[in-house]
Amino acid sequence: MYFPFLRGKQNELFAINELNFLIKESQKVTPIIEPVNLNSTTRRILPEINNSGVPFVLIVNPQTGDLSNKGYEIYSPLLEVFENKNIVSLGYFITESTSISELEQVMNFYKEFSFSFIYIAVNYNILNFIEGSKEKRDIDYHIFQDGKVSNSFSNSFKQFNRVIIKDCFNRLSRNADYQSAEYYSDLICVYRPDFFGFGDYQVIGSGTGGGGPAHAVALHLTYKNSPESNEIWIRHFVSDDKEGTSNVQGKYFQALSKLVEFLNEYNNTPETIGAKQFRDNLADGVFHQLGFPKKLSVKHHIELMIQLLEPDN
Template sequence: MYYPFFRGKQFELLAIKESASVIADAGFNPIIEPVRETVNGLHRTLQEIVAQGAAASVIVNPRHGDHRHDSEELAAYLRDNYGGNDAISPALLLTNAMSTEDALRLITAHESQLLTLVHAGFTDGRGLAAGLPSGDFTHVFLDSRNVLYRRAFRGGRRILIEDGFERKKNADYDLIDRFSELHVTFEEQGADGYGDFLTIGDHYAEGGGPAYAVAIHLTFIDPGQEDAMFVYHFKSDTNNTPVDPAGKFSEALQKLVTTVDSAGSKVLETSAVHEFRDLHARHHFPGLGYVKKLSIKHHLETLADYHAHG
């Protein structure tokens, strides 16, 4: 049903690991693109996914990070550790840099396994569909608008992924932006599931510079807007210099707490919101990576609650 797309940075992997029981209960299937050379964090995350009875797909030919020029190590890691376990399955990125022959050669090397094909700019959908070996494929489309391309894969399991998070400088965000309605409409679009890039967005950078502004991103579903999803951007006020990130976080956190405590708040009381409240009560700044982790966990719990009660 829900296929959140993660890049395997530290706090994203921690968010998955700490949300494994939520992911399992909701039947979600994370897609993880490993971007770090070491697989220790990935391994701990996948072990917890398996322990909780959940499933995940791991991209074995990433286009970002440390493995982008050599994917065999990841493929070997999955074979050695999860070759007999369908809970953890390989995924392949199909990009516009590949010929149809390249794509089919890559797919054939993994055809004995459950396989997720992530269509990420590949253009010859009809040729690829005609050449696919028999097998159990999940087709994930990173461009949910390309209807003609995905028509070639009718009859297969099709997942639409949409980037609902508009990336800006933190200081430039409005208080609220529309995020997505795909969780409501994916079936009407002929899909079997949907996904997004959570509150990170489809943007990859090795590291960020100093934060002139701190923003906490928190999604919510609005029943008054036909269950569309929106995102709050709680921003700091003192944004002229990169000094005092803890003070900036405190300013943003105060706005978050005021909003979630207000009458008629549509923000779900998730475990992440409880932790934000605790940080506010203790006047503690855990670091910006930790804040991103909480935003991701909140997003997962919000969608899990929607599908459980929506």
């Protein structure tokens, strides 16, 4: 089972919504969405995703963005318009300071929803709460961010549905510094039997910020490295023009030409909707700003995971 972690920005939400039919049909994907705001786009797209029948984890205590440190009650109007409340799991970050009373309050406030816990720190007090509440409340998933908790801590939850999330994207401070290709992840091969599912941050990474205007445009595409293995690699396509911050459109199409050339020559990776849309964009020559290729890369990566997962996973 694949759990893509998305920060809830506009193009990430668009990617999920535009793949809703494929995600629902596959029954292999449960997105984890950490909203960065509750603007009009978020309030429109999240109900559309839910109403299409896509299951997802919606985090109600974001740690980043405009909604960090806001009360979980602010999500109530949004959740009220969801048609399929039974397929939404409310996610809650567990930190070292999360208390049992805090969890009881939020779970009592949203009694009609099940919950999932995302562990970004070790907190053994939560084990007592889990053991005491498992007969009373539905807890769908225990999600562990790789590198944030110990193996011994996550192993304490072996009787539950455990998910491992790893940031596999090697983000560089300058687009011009990306090289041709590098290893991305083999979680799809190794997450079983210890974990129920696995997840990543696609080609975005777990970082929250972006720098100023880039001197080079870099596009990123994941792919299957060889016919014999499901090991995933990532290729970076950097514009030839790396000077100044102007000519963004020209730089984009320089990078896009390289990406499409790779798609046309490399046969190990299955065709995806995102890949086709990259080809179409090169053909039509329309520049949609740089959020657009990020959306296509996310769509491609999620569909790639769907295609590579075994039918019983």
